[in-house]
Amino acid sequence: MIFFSIIIPSYNRAHLITETIDSVLAQTYTRFELIIVDDGSIDNTKQVIGGKYKNESRVRYFYKINAERGAARNFGMKQAIGDYAVFFDSDDWMKPNYLQALSKEIEMFPGIYLLAAKYNYNNKGKTENNPSLQILAEGWYDKNLFLKGNILACNFCIKMKDTDYKLFPEDRELSSMEDWLFLLRNLETEKIYIKDEVCITMRQHDERSMMNNQKVIEARKKATVWAINNLRLSENEKNKLHAWSHYFCGIHEYLDHNRTSAVKETMKAIKLDGLNKKYFLLLAKSILGRKLIKSIR
Numbered sequence: 001m002i003f004f005s006i007i008i009p010s011y012n013r014a015h016l017i018t019e020t021i022d023s024v025l026a027q028t029y030t031r032f033e034l035i036i037v038d039d040g041s042i043d044n045t046k047q048v049i050g051g052k053y054k055n056e057s058r059v060r061y062f063y064k065i066n067a068e069r070g071a072a073r074n075f076g077m078k079q080a081i082g083d084y085a086v087f088f089d090s091d092d093w094m095k096p097n098y099l100q101a102l103s104k105e106i107e108m109f110p111g112i113y114l115l116a117a118k119y120n121y122n123n124k125g126k127t128e129n130n131p132s133l134q135i136l137a138e139g140w141y142d143k144n145l146f147l148k149g150n151i152l153a154c155n156f157c158i159k160m161k162d163t164d165y166k167l168f169p170e171d172r173e174l175s176s177m178e179d180w181l182f183l184l185r186n187l188e189t190e191k192i193y194i195k196d197e198v199c200i201t202m203r204q205h206d207e208r209s210m211m212n213n214q215k216v217i218e219a220r221k222k223a224t225v226w227a228i229n230n231l232r233l234s235e236n237e238k239n240k241l242h243a244w245s246h247y248f249c250g251i252h253e254y255l256d257h258n259r260t261s262a263v264k265e266t267m268k269a270i271k272l273d274g275l276n277k278k279y280f281l282l283l284a285k286s287i288l289g290r291k292l293i294k295s296i297r
Helices: 017-025 045-052 068-079 098-108 178-186 213-230 235-255 259-273 277-288 290-296
Strands: 004-010 032-039 059-064 084-087 114-123 126-129 139-141 157-159 192-204
Touching: 004 017, 004 068, 004 098, 017 032, 017 045, 032 045, 032 068, 045 059, 059 068, 068 084, 068 178, 084 098, 098 114, 098 192, 178 213, 213 235, 235 259, 235 277, 259 277
Parallel strands: 004 032, 004 084, 032 059, 114 192
Antiparallel strands: 084 157, 114 126, 114 157, 139 192
């Protein structure tokens, strides 16, 4: 019987996706299916997958008209037959023990609704950690952790069987933020268990959606408005959401060398949430500028 349905949306990733698929097929836990949702690719994704995996019964390929990742993940969930959906990106790698690690947590907490493991990065062959995720203690977390943003990216697992889960927003303007909003929606009355074990490697490259800073800023602003309008939030929670969104936008303005905009965003965060270490550091860096900081180093 299939227990995990791994759902991978893909768009023009023929040159990357086979390494991702191979990492899934190498899992030590074998009760899974792999659903590839080709979101309207115009490259040779279909031919690549059909050629290499035509005899692999665990790989199920679907082509649909492009509608962005939220719609692709929802489509994948409709095809899934497993008890749990495992979301994954088409350019990342699973470590061989990932599904086994998830399975052990489900055995420990029968009926668990949401769970996740940690990830690191591969940046041109160099392994890097996400500092905020690295120091996060193993355990249960509610939506308050995610009011700051999505520390997990799309790397989480949700129980589908016998649950009333919420789907991903399908608005194109929310692209790159659909995972964050999915978590906030599904954590309104539930909690997520985060395992202190690195089971995923995310590849850093220029094609990643988070590399376009201005596009990401616009998506974050629109996602914040969406969250305020669609989620049950107290005034304090709304202030926290707004503050950390300003901080997030400030980071990406700083990365784009827009020092004035970065300072403005950080000051808005401070006004809403008070001065904390992260806000202070971003403010100082924004005033100094990336070029000066690099020259000092």
